Amino acid sequence: MVAAEDAGKIGVAERLGIEANMVVQEIGWDEDVDDDVRAAIEEKIGGDLLDEDADEVVDVVLLWWREDDGDLVDALMDAISPLADNGVIWVLTPKTGRDGHVEPSEIAEAVPTAGLAQTSTASVGDDWTATRLVAPKSAKSKR
Numbered sequence: 001m002v003a004a005e006d007a008g009k010i011g012v013a014e015r016l017g018i019e020a021n022m023v024v025q026e027i028g029w030d031e032d033v034d035d036d037v038r039a040a041i042e043e044k045i046g047g048d049l050l051d052e053d054a055d056e057v058v059d060v061v062l063l064w065w066r067e068d069d070g071d072l073v074d075a076l077m078d079a080i081s082p083l084a085d086n087g088v089i090w091v092l093t094p095k096t097g098r099d100g101h102v103e104p105s106e107i108a109e110a111v112p113t114a115g116l117a118q119t120s121t122a123s124v125g126d127d128w129t130a131t132r133l134v135a136p137k138s139a140k141s142k143r
Helices: 004-015 035-045 072-080 104-113 137-142
Strands: 024-027 058-064 083-094 117-124 128-134
Touching: 004 035, 004 117, 024 035, 024 072, 058 072, 072 083, 072 104, 104 117, 104 128
Parallel strands: 024 058, 058 083
Antiparallel strands: 083 128, 117 128
């Protein structure tokens, strides 16, 4: 059983659909990321997050994204490259009212341009919201 004090941390990884032994790559790390979220995911996968320079095939990409980080479509295209066929990209953005907040409409506009589909959102930590992106079913079957 999970100890009560760990229940909140473990919940983040589970909300993001992250399971033991998954390969998770982190892009966009900076001083402002939520270390509790990172620790919960590392605990769940039983290892470290891969950095943006890794060249392995990954199950999940965590993309920390802020308003001033540049072109989201370009970042998503880069994030797709190492993704396994059934892989997921989570775009983590600061919540409304926080420095670097990204309007949901900006994500919604970038997603189809990058050839992805938005499926859900989740709150992760006090300061971040995660948006789940996947390759559309029709695109997967053509690969």
